[in-house]
Structures are given as C-alpha cells and as structure tokens.
Amino acid sequence: MSTQVCIIGAGPSGLLLGQLLNDAGIDTIILERSSLDHVLARVRAGVLEQGTVQLLEQAGAGARMRAEGLPHDGFAITRENDTHRIDLARLTGGKNVMVYGQTEVTRDLVDRRAETGGITYYQADSVQPHEFDSATPHVTCRIGGEEVRINCSFIAGCDGFHGASRRAVPEGAIQSFEKVYPFGWLGILSEVPPVSHELIYASHSRGFALCSMRSMTRSRYYIQCNAGDSVDAWSDAQFWTELRRRLPPEIAESMVTGPSFEKSIAPLRSFVAEPMRFGSLFLVGDAAHIVPPTGAKGLNLAASDVHYLFEGLRSHFLERDDSALDAYSQRALTRVWRAVRFSWWMTTMLHRFPEQAPFETRILETELGYTLDSEAARAALAENYVGLPY
Numbered sequence: 001m002s003t004q005v006c007i008i009g010a011g012p013s014g015l016l017l018g019q020l021l022n023d024a025g026i027d028t029i030i031l032e033r034s035s036l037d038h039v040l041a042r043v044r045a046g047v048l049e050q051g052t053v054q055l056l057e058q059a060g061a062g063a064r065m066r067a068e069g070l071p072h073d074g075f076a077i078t079r080e081n082d083t084h085r086i087d088l089a090r091l092t093g094g095k096n097v098m099v100y101g102q103t104e105v106t107r108d109l110v111d112r113r114a115e116t117g118g119i120t121y122y123q124a125d126s127v128q129p130h131e132f133d134s135a136t137p138h139v140t141c142r143i144g145g146e147e148v149r150i151n152c153s154f155i156a157g158c159d160g161f162h163g164a165s166r167r168a169v170p171e172g173a174i175q176s177f178e179k180v181y182p183f184g185w186l187g188i189l190s191e192v193p194p195v196s197h198e199l200i201y202a203s204h205s206r207g208f209a210l211c212s213m214r215s216m217t218r219s220r221y222y223i224q225c226n227a228g229d230s231v232d233a234w235s236d237a238q239f240w241t242e243l244r245r246r247l248p249p250e251i252a253e254s255m256v257t258g259p260s261f262e263k264s265i266a267p268l269r270s271f272v273a274e275p276m277r278f279g280s281l282f283l284v285g286d287a288a289h290i291v292p293p294t295g296a297k298g299l300n301l302a303a304s305d306v307h308y309l310f311e312g313l314r315s316h317f318l319e320r321d322d323s324a325l326d327a328y329s330q331r332a333l334t335r336v337w338r339a340v341r342f343s344w345w346m347t348t349m350l351h352r353f354p355e356q357a358p359f360e361t362r363i364l365e366t367e368l369g370y371t372l373d374s375e376a377a378r379a380a381l382a383e384n385y386v387g388l389p390y
C-alpha cells in the first residue's frame, strides 16, 4: 500500500488532520490500534477553544457541535465558601469557549471521514514507523492477521502518550521534560442537570473539585483524589458527599445527584518532548505533550498542532513550499509551552498538595486571592483559558 501521509492513531488529532488533508486532496491512511467502539467510548475533555471550533468547522465536522454544543461566556472559581465569576467575554473582548464532549468531537470526525471516503484501519496491531530519516519512510503493522507495509512521504504520529511514534525516535535525538503531580482526578458522568449553567472550579481546603457538563441534562464532575486511589474504592455516595463538601453550601445544596454511568481516575502530569519533528515523522497532540486537565488545554493543544502541521503539509504538496513544514516544531512548541505553563499554574493554584510547607500554602493562597481581585490578573487568566492565538 502507499499514501502521501500515513497517520498513526484515530484520536481527535489523527482524525482532524486526516480530514483537513483529505479535503485538500492529499491522500491519507489512518492506522488505529483499538476498535472503533473503543475509540468512541472514551470519555475525556469537554471544553473547546474558538480555534478548535473553527478547525472542526473547516473539516466539515462542525454542524452538530454548533447545534448541540453549549457556548460559555464565563465560569466560576470558588474559594472555600465564596464564588467569583470570570467573565471571559468581557475580559477578552468578546471571546468564549464551547462545551462539547471529546466523545462527540470524535464521533463527528469519524462520521465525516466515512462520508468522504477516507480510509481508516481499526485494530491495526504492532504499528511501527520506519526509516523516517531516509528517502523511504514507511509504516508496518498487522491488519486482520496480515503483515502490511505502507509507503508514504510523511508519517504523522497522532498516537497519544503511550503510542509507538515517539518511542521509535532514537533516545539521543529527543529531549523530554516531565512533572508528575502527587494527585489524580476522579471523574464521573451522571444523567443529572448541571448544578450551574457555567463551569465551577472549586479551590477548597479538602482539595480541588470541578463541576462541568456535557449537556443541560448530563453532568461531568471531578474531585482531586490521592494518586494511588482506585475507582472501586469510591462509591457514588462517597463521591457526591465529598464533592458537596468542597463547594459553597448554597451550591452544594442545590446539586442534583444520581447514579454515575462512567467513573474513572486520570493521573496528572506535565510532559513535553522536543523537537516535534524527526525527518519525515511528526509528533502531534498527546504523542508529544501532556498537560494536567485543569484549564482544559489537552485536546485544544492537539488541535493547534494539527493546524500548524496541516498548513505545512498543504504548502508542501500544493505549493511546493516547505517553509511552514520546517517551522512546524518551533511554532507548535512555542504554543505548547505556553499551555503547559498555564495548566501548571492553574493546577498549582487550585489544588492542595500533600505535605505542603506553610510558606507554599500562603503563597498559593495569595496567588489565588490576587488572581480573583486584580482585573489584570483575571484578564491574563481569561486570555489563556479561551486559547492563545495560533
């Protein structure tokens, strides 16, 4: 087999890149390790920046998001028992975010690829990029028990943090930066109306909590938990009790609870691999970087990487101009590090760290107080939350 761009991974970054390329007349094959059902069942992010919304529209996958997604002009931060609104629209000159689940984004992209005849192989085993520093880059894998070789001009490693693409790069050619946080997020989905029409980020002495949503009848709630906690140790009743304790009483009292139909723990980590290009292999999204979920940047960073890479590949194939492709790693990394900084800052300011020294505690309390009280600090928060320009 052969194609112009072989894409490894059918998560949001692989599907979005594949669609933009296909629509521009550039041939792609996507290789995905899991089944389609598994890809569609993963519950992850929920907040889209305007740049991500525009890219999904550009890829022809924006209609349902426009109809069913919830535009949000602001969110709340609670500190113990008081509530402060961050007015995103006012602080950013009219920008907002869209609440629309990653599961739905993925489904829309999968449907669009099927409509437009794009090729995706699911349950592709042992996917491996080869010779990306030579004139004959190719990818091998097993599909339905058969060995397959795909010759291509470029390989896009969109296969997430645990994928094969980053691991294929020789150790000496890549530099990694990592910070692991000493806590996780326990998240649930429940068929209950959200406690507020806007998201609530709660800073509390018992730990962080987040009230989010997927629709006006489906809520997504998270609480900071211990790094080693197991999901089975948390009953729904325990979850709701702990969530309520971390919210101001009037919010806790008005919360509607119900059975959860999804419950999972996400570890929190910041990670960046540099550079993001190795010859004809490009790393995209979680394959190159991870941010803690506070601030909702993971999926949005995957989308901005796709934007830069699509521009580069389009200029290469359609205009015979390699300048944007050559700039990919540097352009993507500049934006990545800004989001890594913002996510680290939000995480540090809003969570409680085990064994924190009293000095650190006071500094972080002061950081939060300053952020809530200063118009300039709230503007900086809002500017980053809605997404920095591409």
Ligand code: FAD
Residues within 6 Å of the ligand: 008, 009, 010, 011, 012, 013, 014, 031, 032, 033, 034, 039, 043, 044, 045, 046, 047, 102, 124, 127, 158, 159, 160, 161, 162, 163, 164, 165, 265, 266, 284, 285, 286, 287, 293, 295, 296, 297, 298, 299, 300, 302
């Ligand atoms: P992924 O979504 O990881 O997609 C990679 C794809 O590659 C997957 O389909 C995988 O099956 C496939 N793959 C992996 N290895 C191989 C291989 N060897 N061969 C072929 N295919 C392979 N972000 C937020 O903003 N807010 C959140 O609340 C949030 N929660 C998260 C919770 C969890 C548990 C995780 C893991 C991430 C969360 N994120 C969150 C981050 C966000 O979901 C990711 O940034 C986003 O999914 C990145 O998209 P991606 O396409 O780059 O990678």
Ligand code: DHB
Residues within 6 Å of the ligand: 044, 045, 046, 047, 199, 210, 212, 213, 220, 293, 294, 295, 296, 297
């Ligand atoms: C969601 C996740 C986040 O990390 C965040 O900051 C906001 C919302 C969510 O899953 O809805």
